[in-house]
Amino acid sequence: MLYIVLALFLLALVFFWQSNRQRKAAGLPGGRLIYTDTRGWGKLEKPLFYAALELTGKPDYLIEKNGQIIPVEVKSGRAPDAPYDSHIYQVAAYCLLVEKTYKKRPPYGLIHYQNRDFAVDYTRELEESLLDLLADMKRDEHKNEVPRSHEQAARCMKCGFRKVCDQRLM
């Protein structure tokens, strides 16, 4: 259990960490605005896990549609103009976990904000960018200090680590 909690913590940390730099390098998709019907969304019993990458995560929902499995991440806040990089990486990680677990590659994942939804295409480029990010995380996980990768005070305001982070902006 501690292992899973630590892995989730690291995953969350890395999503907030290098996203701007990676997005610029990878040209991440911004997400397509779509309509979704929440009927038929299924909850997961337990997190998905991929041992080769020591990656774990629990999408809020999985949708089965036309033989495909689509992961959904639910955000409580109102939608930004385009999904945040950290949210895109989170959904990409869920797509990877779905593919490894169910042996089916999701064509996209969904981010469900309070007022609208975005589809994030799970392209090969996005997958490669995610793998690069995870490799960077692995390389740096034993460092005592990892520099902040952004100048967004609003992000720090909402961050779950702000009480312990000495680089917060606020």
Ligand code: SF4
């Ligand atoms: S408080 Fe700000 S700088 Fe620190 S981890 Fe959170 S988002 Fe990053």
